[in-house]
Amino acid sequence: MAKRKKNHSRKKQPIAVTVIAVAIVVLFLIRLYQVFEPLFRQQVFQNGITGRLFEGWKLTSLSMALLSSVSYFILSLAGIVVLIGFLRLRRWSWILLIAWTGLSLLITLINYFYGQPNYAVMLSNVIIAFALSNADVQRIFGIRSDENVPGL
Amino acid sequence: MSPASEHPTAPANTSDLELLRQFEPVVYYTKGEPFFPTDVAHYVQDCSLWEHYPDGHEDLLVKQGQLTVEKLVEPRPAAFGTIRFLRYIENLNLAEAAQVLADQSRLRAKKRNYFHTGIGRLARGGFLPRLVDGLFSLSFLLRGRVSLATAAAAEIDYSELFKEEPKYIYYGRVARQNGWVILQYWFFYCFNSWRSGFHGVNDHESDWEMINIYLYEEDGRLVPEWVACASHDFKGDDLRRRWDDHSELDIEDGHPVIYAGAGSHASYFRQGEYQAEINLPLPDWFTGLERAWNKFWTETLNQPAGSPFRIPFIDFARGDGLRIGPGGPQIWSPVLIDESTPWVSQYRGLWGLFARDPISGENAPAGPMYNRDGSPRGSWYDPLGFAGLDKVPPPPQALVMLKDNCAAISRRQEELEQLTAEKAVGLQSLGVKMEGMEGNPHLAKQHAALEKTLLELAAEVRALRRERSENSALLQGLTQQLARLEAGLKDEPHAHIRHLAVPDKPAQTFRFDRAAETWAAISLSLLLFAIAALIFIAPKYIWGGLTVIVLLFLVAESILRGAFVQTITRITLVLAMISALILFFHFWKWIILGGLVAIAAFLMFQRLRELTG
Numbered sequence: 001m002a003k004r005k006k007n008h009s010r011k012k013q014p015i016a017v018t019v020i021a022v023a024i025v026v027l028f029l030i031r032l033y034q035v036f037e038p039l040f041r042q043q044v045f046q047n048g049i050t051g052r053l054f055e056g057w058k059l060t061s062l063s064m065a066l067l068s069s070v071s072y073f074i075l076s077l078a079g080i081v082v083l084i085g086f087l088r089l090r091r092w093s094w095i096l097l098i099a100w101t102g103l104s105l106l107i108t109l110i111n112y113f114y115g116q117p118n119y120a121v122m123l124s125n126v127i128i129a130f131a132l133s134n135a136d137v138q139r140i141f142g143i144r145s146d147e148n149v150p151g152l
Numbered sequence: 153m154s155p156a157s158e159h160p161t162a163p164a165n166t167s168d169l170e171l172l173r174q175f176e177p178v179v180y181y182t183k184g185e186p187f188f189p190t191d192v193a194h195y196v197q198d199c200s201l202w203e204h205y206p207d208g209h210e211d212l213l214v215k216q217g218q219l220t221v222e223k224l225v226e227p228r229p230a231a232f233g234t235i236r237f238l239r240y241i242e243n244l245n246l247a248e249a250a251q252v253l254a255d256q257s258r259l260r261a262k263k264r265n266y267f268h269t270g271i272g273r274l275a276r277g278g279f280l281p282r283l284v285d286g287l288f289s290l291s292f293l294l295r296g297r298v299s300l301a302t303a304a305a306a307e308i309d310y311s312e313l314f315k316e317e318p319k320y321i322y323y324g325r326v327a328r329q330n331g332w333v334i335l336q337y338w339f340f341y342c343f344n345s346w347r348s349g350f351h352g353v354n355d356h357e358s359d360w361e362m363i364n365i366y367l368y369e370e371d372g373r374l375v376p377e378w379v380a381c382a383s384h385d386f387k388g389d390d391l392r393r394r395w396d397d398h399s400e401l402d403i404e405d406g407h408p409v410i411y412a413g414a415g416s417h418a419s420y421f422r423q424g425e426y427q428a429e430i431n432l433p434l435p436d437w438f439t440g441l442e443r444a445w446n447k448f449w450t451e452t453l454n455q456p457a458g459s460p461f462r463i464p465f466i467d468f469a470r471g472d473g474l475r476i477g478p479g480g481p482q483i484w485s486p487v488l489i490d491e492s493t494p495w496v497s498q499y500r501g502l503w504g505l506f507a508r509d510p511i512s513g514e515n516a517p518a519g520p521m522y523n524r525d526g527s528p529r530g531s532w533y534d535p536l537g538f539a540g541l542d543k544v545p546p547p548p549q550a551l552v553m554l555k556d557n558c559a560a561i562s563r564r565q566e567e568l569e570q571l572t573a574e575k576a577v578g579l580q581s582l583g584v585k586m587e588g589m590e591g592n593p594h595l596a597k598q599h600a601a602l603e604k605t606l607l608e609l610a611a612e613v614r615a616l617r618r619e620r621s622e623n624s625a626l627l628q629g630l631t632q633q634l635a636r637l638e639a640g641l642k643d644e645p646h647a648h649i650r651h652l653a654v655p656d657k658p659a660q661t662f663r664f665d666r667a668a669e670t671w672a673a674i675s676l677s678l679l680l681f682a683i684a685a686l687i688f689i690a691p692k693y694i695w696g697g698l699t700v701i702v703l704l705f706l707v708a709e710s711i712l713r714g715a716f717v718q719t720i721t722r723i724t725l726v727l728a729m730i731s732a733l734i735l736f737f738h739f740w741k742w743i744i745l746g747g748l749v750a751i752a753a754f755l756m757f758q759r760l761r762e763l764t765g
Binding site for chain 2: 095098099101102105106108109110112113114119122123125126129130132133134135143
C-alpha cells in the first residue's frame with residue numbers, strides 16, 4: 001500500500017506565530033482567572049446567586065461581579081475562536097487579533113494611568129502586537145504582499 | 153511611423169518670433185479658472201508702486217493710474233532690505249469688500265464659469281494631516297495674507313482689463329546655449345487664486361509661469377527634443393519630457409500640450425488632479441526627531457512610511473475649461489522679450505502685493521529674470537540646468553562626443569596594453585633578482601630596498617590592469633550606445649525621470665466617496681465638539697477620554713478610506729510602544745537581569761555544543 005507522502009512544500013510558520021499563539025493562551029488563562037475571581041470574591045460558588053441584583057436603578061456589587069465575569073467569559077471564548085483561526089493562518093483572525101490587541105492595550109493603558117495596572121496583560125499584548133506587525137507574519141496571513149518572501 | 157505634424161522642424165535661419173510661433177504650446181485650463189495670461193503694460197497701469205522698508209513702514213512711490221512700464225523702471229536708489237512691489241488691488245473697506253464679493257458672484261453667474269471640487273483634498277489626506285491643515289489655516293490669522301475680497305476684486309478687474317485688451321499673451325524669449333536653442337514662453341497672470349478659488353495653498357497678486365522647449369540643429373533644420381515646465385515638488389530632470397514620449401506628452405498638430413493648475417497655473421503634462429504636498433516649516437530639532445522616528449518606524453518596525461506634517465493640497469489640472477493655442481478659437485499673441493527689454497531686466501521688485509508673509513506663499517513673485525529677493529532667477533540664466541539638460545548634449549553632438557570618447561578610450565587601451573607589458577616584464581625581472589638574493593645574509597639591505605621597489609611596481613601594474621579592465625567595460629557600454637544611436641534608436645523616453653508626477657485617481661481611492669468627503673469636512677469640528685463635551689461632562693477623565701475619542705475618529709476615518717487594517721496596525725503598534733516603555737520603566741532591573749541570564753544560557757549552550765562535538 002502506498003504511504004501518503006508528507007507535504008514538504010507546506011509553508012513554514014515563522015516563530016512569531018508560535019509566540020503569538022502562546023501569548024494568546026497566556027491571555028486566555030488570565031481572562032479565565034478573571035472570570036472566576038469576582039465569583040469567588042462574591043462567594044457565588046458556596047452560596048449561589050442569593051443576593052439582589054439591582055438596588056433601584058443601580059447595580060449591586062453582585063451583579064457587577066456577574067457582569068464582569070460574563071464579559072471576561074465572552075472575551076475568553078473570543079480568544080479561543082481567534083486562536084483556532086490564527087493557527088489555521090486565516091486573514092480574518094489576524095485582523096480580529098490586531099483590533100482586539102489594540103483595544104486591550106488601550107484599556108490596559110487607561111487602567112494603568114488611573115492606578116489599576118495589569119502588567120501581565122500589558123506584557124502579553126505588547127508581545128502579540130510586535131509579533132503581529134512582523135513582516136513575515138503579515139505576509140503569511142495575506143496582510144502584506146509587497147516583497148518576495150525569503151525563507152517561507 | 154508618427155505623422156510629420158508630430159515632429160515639426162523649422163529652418164535654422166527662422167526668426168525668433170516665427171520660431172516661437174511655430175512651437176508655441178497649447179494650454180488647457182480647468183473650468184472655473186478666472187485668470188488667463190495677459191499683458192503686463194495694462195496690468196502695470198492698474199497698479200500703484202510701493203516700497204517696504206526694514207523698519208516695517210511702507211511708502212507709496214507712484215499712484216494707481218499714473219504708473220506706466222516706463223515709470224516702473226526708472227532708477228530709484230533704495231536702502232538695503234527695501235522691498236519694492238506693485239499693488240494691483242488697493243485696500244478695501246468692509247462695504248467695498250462686500251460689494252466686490254457680490255460682483256464676483258454675478259460675474260461668475262454671467263460667465264457660467266463655475267468650479268466643482270468633487271472629492272477634495274481633505275478626504276484625500278488622512279485625519280492627522282487634516283488636523284495639521286486646520287492649524288495651517290489658523291496660521292493665516294497670524295501671517296500676512298491676501299484677503300478673499302482682494303481675490304474677488306482682482307477677478308473683476310481682470311475681467312475689465314480683458315474687455316479692453318481681449319488677447320491671450322505670452323512673452324517669448326529665445327536663448328542659445330551649448331548647442332541647444334531654447335524657446336521660453338513666459339505667461340503673466342494678474343492673480344493666483346489657488347487658495348480662495350480652489351482650496352489650495354496660497355493666493356497672491358500676479359503670477360509668472362514658464363514653459364521651455366529645447367531644439368537642436370540637424371542638417372540645417374531645428375528639431376524639437378524636450379519640453380519642460382515648472383511644477384510643485386519637482387525639479388531638474390523630472391521637469392522635462394521628450395517630444396516623442398507619447399505616454400507623457402501630448403502633441404496637437406506639432407504643438408506640445410500643457411494642462412494648467414486651477415488658480416495656481418502650475419503646468420502639468422497630463423490632465424488630472426495632482427496631490428501637491430507642502431512641508432511645514434518645523435524647527436530643526438523637531439525635524440530631527442521626526443526623522444529618527446520615521447527611521448525606527450520604517451527600518452526597525454518595517455512599517456510603511458508616512459508623515460502627518462505634510463499637508464496635502466490638490467492642484468486641479470482637469471483641462472476641461474478654456475483652451476488657448478493654435479488650432480482653436482483662442483490663440484496666443486506673442487511678445488518677444490530678452491535682457492534688453494527694460495521691464496524684464498530693470499525692474500527687480502515684486503509684481504504684486506508684498507503681503508508680509510514670512511513663508512512667502514502669499515507674497516507676489518518677481519519678474520521672469522529675478523527671484524523675490526532680487527537675485528537672478530535660475531530658469532532665466534540657466535534654462536538648461538533648470539531642466540537637468542546641462543549635462544545632455546543635443547543628439548547630433550552626442551554622437552560625435554560618443555565617437556570621440558570611444559576613440560580616446562581605445563587609444564588609452566593600446567597605451568595601457570603596451571605599458572602593462574613593459575612593467576610586467578620589469579616586475580618579473582625584479583622577482584628573479586630577489587630570488588637570487590635569497591640565502592645571502594650580507595645582501596639583506598639590498599634585498600629590502602629591492603622588495604620596496606618591487607611592491608611599488610607590483611601596485612603600478614595592478615593599477616594599470618584595473619584601469620584597462622574598467623576601460624574595457626566602459627568601452628563595451630559606449631560602443632553599444634553608439635551602435636544604437638547610429639541605427640537611429642533612442643533611449644527609453646522617460647529613463648531620466650526619477651519622480652513622475654502622476655495625477656490622483658479619486659474614484660478608486662475611496663470606498664464611500666461622498667461619505668468620506670462629508671466626514672473629511674466635518675470631522676475636525678466634530679472632534680472639537682466632542683472634546684468640549686468631554687471637558688463639560690467628565691473633566692476627571694479628560695486624558696483617557698481624549699485618547700478614546702481621537703482613536704475612535706481615526707478608526708471611523710480609516711473605515712471610510714478603506715484603510716482599516718493599516719490604521720489599526722499603526723495605532724496598536726504605537727500603544728504597544730508606550731506600554732513597552734512603561735514596562736521597562738517598572739521592571740528594568742528584571743529585564744536587564746533576564747537579558748543577562750538569557751545571553752549566559754545561550755553562550756553556555758553554544759560552548760557545550762562545541763565541546764560535545
